[in-house]
Structures are given as structure tokens and as C-alpha cells.
Amino acid sequence: MTNALLEAGFHGDVSVLDGPLLLRGLAHGPSLPAHRELWDEPARRTAQQLIELSWKIGLTGRGGAEFPFARKLQTAVESGRKRELVVNCSEGEPASAKDSALMLAAPHLVLDGAQLLAEALEIGHVHISVPGERLSVVQAVKAAIRERRRGRKAVAFELHVTSGGFVGGQARAVLEMVSGRDNLPVTAREPEAVAGLRGRPTMLSNAETLAHLAAVSDLGPETYMAQGTAAEPGTRLLSIAADGPGGLVLEAPYGVPLAELLSLCGYDPARPLLLGGYHGTWLAPYQVTNCTLSSQDIARFGARLGAGVLLPMLPGDCPLSYTAQIVDYLAQQRAKRCGPCTNGLPALASACMRLPGVRSRRESADLVQRIKELTGLVTGRGACAHPDGTARLVGSMLDTFAAEIENHVDGYCHYA
Incomplete structure (x- = not known):
């Protein structure tokens, strides 16, 4: 069964497939009564219990960093200070749709996870960040928050809407927005679990991460670990070709x-x-x-x-041209707060855009060398990780498609 999402932030329809854990209730609908037919009201747990559960299933952050959730929670607990909780649903990347799908199809599973964590850390106010360019997600989360007000009231949820764009969902950009400043990333000297919102230890957690926390708390680790492998139990939400028509979000076991x-x-x-x-x-x-x-x-x-x-990569697509188009997009999405973003990424994009059309071996070799120099110049020098991630993509293209660069010099593409 699928549920098609028509969304301003997507480039076409994104369909969501039923899944074994987080997405198993699509037919029930997203309302709180429908959610409670599948998932019980979260039982209160201590922070230590959540840490132990998270270690047992190997829960990692699903926002991109894949950092162990239990380690981050342990850091926040050991601080002994007043803590904050921010739920990050702000997918800024056009190709990422899984958190938006989750908030449209099963928002209360995410809010259950946030409630569990907030109560364990004695946090009474939870911030939720959603992408400004995906209006249906904004409306769905607003509706879910309204429904929660009729239930257990120990936790209050506050919605924050990003200004949109690729970097708007970055961790520090979200904290800046929640603090009332520009929704742009800044340099961080300490992790959020040490010093985040208002300088306090902050659990800034991805929507999918908290949904998994709620699922294992409800089902128990043994049932949860029936999915996946012994080394990596559980499932992952995947966005497949979600930046174009016909994209999918599905849940697959490891x-x-x-x-x-x-x-x-x-x-x-x-x-x-x-x-x-x-x-x-x-x-x-x-x-x-x-x-x-x-x-x-x-x-x-x-x-x-x-x-x-x-x-x-679809039939007819050229990997060099496809990568160059992404780099050009990323260069336009820069925060403009440092030299690598302001100057380095546009120069890198320009060089990558030229690469597929070069027909001289000397010019091709010189251009590849120039691209390598630019990736080295932007890596590790940005105010945030945006230049690093862009450089990683370009370096991967050069490594994976070295032979293809030679083919283009001869006037053809093996894949197109």
C-alpha cells in the first residue's frame, strides 16, 4: 500500500510504502486515536533506561551523522545541568523526504519518542523544527500538537518553521533559528549535547531517531530486534530518487x-x-x-x-553532469559566512560544470587537478560542514569515474 505525498518541497509525487516498524500503520491514518490502535501511550522511563535500550539496539542518529544516540544522551545526563530538547524534522535537501513522510504519516510516533526523552530528562518544553518549504508537513505537525494537548500534559511542544534551503536544517542552523536568530549555521566549538540551545546541554535529535526510540520502548528490544541483523538490528527509512518525479520513501530492515x-x-x-x-x-x-x-x-x-x-542513476544520465548540477545547486545554497562557502564553492561548481565538455587530454588533466586543489582548499576550513560535504561528493566523483572522464575527452559517455 502506498500513500502519495503532494508537497511543495518535492519535485513531484513522493510515495510512501508500508513498512515493518515505523511505517506499519499507513492505512490507519495519522491521527492520535488511530496511532493508539497500534502504539501504547509511552510508559515513563528513566534516562538510564533509555540509554540502556539505545545501546542494546545500537541506535544511531538518523539525521546524517550516525552518532550513537546513547552516548549523546549520556553526555547530556552527566552534565548535571538544565537541558533542552529539539526535534529536527527540517530536511533541507531536496532528495531527502523520509522525515517529512514520517511527520505526515506517523507524527505521533515521533512525538511519543520526544515525550519519553523529555520526561526522562525533566524537560517540560520541547522545540520542533519543520521545513518551511514543505507546507503540508507544517500543517500536519500543527495538527498533531493540537491533538496531544488533550492527553498527558507534562510536555509542551512548540513548532518552529525554517526559512528553507539546504543549510536550514543543519543542526546549528536550527538552534540559531530556535534562538530567534537567522536560520543559518554557525561555527560550534562544542557538541550540542554539551552546549547547545541557550548554552545548555541539548538533545537535538532527528525525527526518525525519536521514532525508533518510541518503537523500541513500546515493543521491547527483543521484538524490535527481530528486524535487521544481529550486528545492526532494526530498520532504516530511505528516500529513493525523492528529488524528482516518482520518488519513494520506504522502510527496510538492515x-x-x-x-x-x-x-x-x-x-x-x-x-x-x-x-x-x-x-x-x-x-x-x-x-x-x-x-x-x-x-x-x-x-x-x-x-x-x-x-x-x-x-x-537513470538510463541516459551522465554521472559527471549529474554531479556538476548538484555541486552548482550546493554552491547556491551556501550560508555565505566564510570564504570556502562564498568563494570556494562557486569556483568548484564552475570547474565541475566544465568537466563533461572538455575534449583535450591536457585540458582535462589540468581541470581535474584544479578541482582537486579546490576541494582541498574548502575542506576543513568552513564555518560549518557544508563545504566539506560538497568536497566529499566531488572527490567521490573523481575517484569513481576516473575512466569516465577519459571517455568524455574522446566524446562519449559510457552511461548516457
Whole structure:
């Protein structure tokens, strides 16, 4: 069963497939009464109980960093100070739709997770950040918050709407917005769990992360761990080709072959795959067909699942041109707060846009060298991670498609 989302922030319809855990109730609808038919009212748990549950299932952040949730929670607990909780549903990347889908289809599972965490940390006020360009998500979360006011009232939810754009959902950009400042990232000297909102230890957690917390608390670790593998139990929400018409959001258990997932969605697994989104890593066809949905397995190829964005390359697509278009978009989405963003990314985009059309081997070699120099200049020098992520994408293109660059010099593309 699918539920099509018509959304201003998406470039067409994004369909959501029923899943085994978080998305198992699509037919019931998103209301609180419908949600309670599947999920019980969260039982109060201590912070230590949540830490133990999170370690047991290996829960990691699903916003892109994949940092162990239990370690972040332990840091906040050990601070001994007043804490804050921010739920980040602000997908700024056009290719990421899984948090928006979750907030449209099962918002109360996310709010259950936030309630569990807030009560365990004695936080009475929870901030929720949603993407400004996805108006249906804004309205869905508003409706869910109104429904919660009729239930347990120990936790108050406050909605914050980003100004939109790629960097608007970045962790520090969200904290700046919640603080009443511009929705742009700033340099952080300490992690949010140490010093975040108002300088307090802050649990800034992704929507999917909190949904998993609610699910394991309700089902128990044994039932939860029936999905996935022994090394990586549970599931992942995946956005597949969500930046174009016909995109999908689905929930898959860890351990499923990537080729099987892509075939299920109608894509050819024997073509390159951009894994991890616009700041992600290219996988060559042989890597795609020899890899499973597993952070550990994917790491063999120098890649990460990140926020669970999969961008399969369609027939006729040129990987060099496709990458260049993404880099050009990313250069326009810069925060303009540092040199690498203001000057480096536009220069990098310009060089990448030229690459597919070069027909001289000397010019091609010089341009590749220039691109490498630019990626080195922007890496590690930005006010946020935006330049680093863009450089990672470009470096992956150069590594994965070195032979393809030579083909373009000869006037043809192997994939197009």
C-alpha cells in the first residue's frame, strides 16, 4: 500500500510504502486515536533506561551523522545541568523526504519518542523544527500538537518553521533559528549535547531517531530486534530518487541487499548509485551489487548511509553532469559566512560544470587537478560542514569515474 505525498518541497509525487516498524500503520491514518490502535501511550522511563535500550539496539542518529544516540544522551545526563530538547524534522535537501513522510504519516510516533526523552530528562518544553518549504508537513505537525494537548500534559511542544534551503536544517542552523536568530549555521566549538540551545546541554535529535526510540520502548528490544541483523538490528527509512518525479520513501530492515531494494523500486542496480544524498558518495555498479543495507558493509567502500538518501542513476544520465548540477545547486545554497562557502564553492561548481565538455587530454588533466586543489582548499576550513560535504561528493566523483572522464575527452559517455 502506498500513500502519495503532494508537497511543495518535492519535485513531484513522493510515495510512501508500508513498512515493518515505523511505517506499519499507513492505512490507519495519522491521527492520535488511530496511532493508539497500534502504539501504547509511552510508559515513563528513566534516562538510564533509555540509554540502556539505545545501546542494546545500537541506535544511531538518523539525521546524517550516525552518532550513537546513547552516548549523546549520556553526555547530556552527566552534565548535571538544565537541558533542552529539539526535534529536527527540517530536511533541507531536496532528495531527502523520509522525515517529512514520517511527520505526515506517523507524527505521533515521533512525538511519543520526544515525550519519553523529555520526561526522562525533566524537560517540560520541547522545540520542533519543520521545513518551511514543505507546507503540508507544517500543517500536519500543527495538527498533531493540537491533538496531544488533550492527553498527558507534562510536555509542551512548540513548532518552529525554517526559512528553507539546504543549510536550514543543519543542526546549528536550527538552534540559531530556535534562538530567534537567522536560520543559518554557525561555527560550534562544542557538541550540542554539551552546549547547545541557550548554552545548555541539548538533545537535538532527528525525527526518525525519536521514532525508533518510541518503537523500541513500546515493543521491547527483543521484538524490535527481530528486524535487521544481529550486528545492526532494526530498520532504516530511505528516500529513493525523492528529488524528482516518482520518488519513494520506504522502510527496510538492515541487511537487505541494495540491489534488491533498487530492483523493488524499479531501478537498475547495475548502474552507479549516489549514496547519502548531495553530500554523499558514489558507488560503482560492482559495489552496488555487492553491498547490503548496512553501515558496516557500506563503509567498506568509503561511503555512509547518512540520512538514508539513495539516488540511482537513470538510463541516459551522465554521472559527471549529474554531479556538476548538484555541486552548482550546493554552491547556491551556501550560508555565505566564510570564504570556502562564498568563494570556494562557486569556483568548484564552475570547474565541475566544465568537466563533461572538455575534449583535450591536457585540458582535462589540468581541470581535474584544479578541482582537486579546490576541494582541498574548502575542506576543513568552513564555518560549518557544508563545504566539506560538497568536497566529499566531488572527490567521490573523481575517484569513481576516473575512466569516465577519459571517455568524455574522446566524446562519449559510457552511461548516457
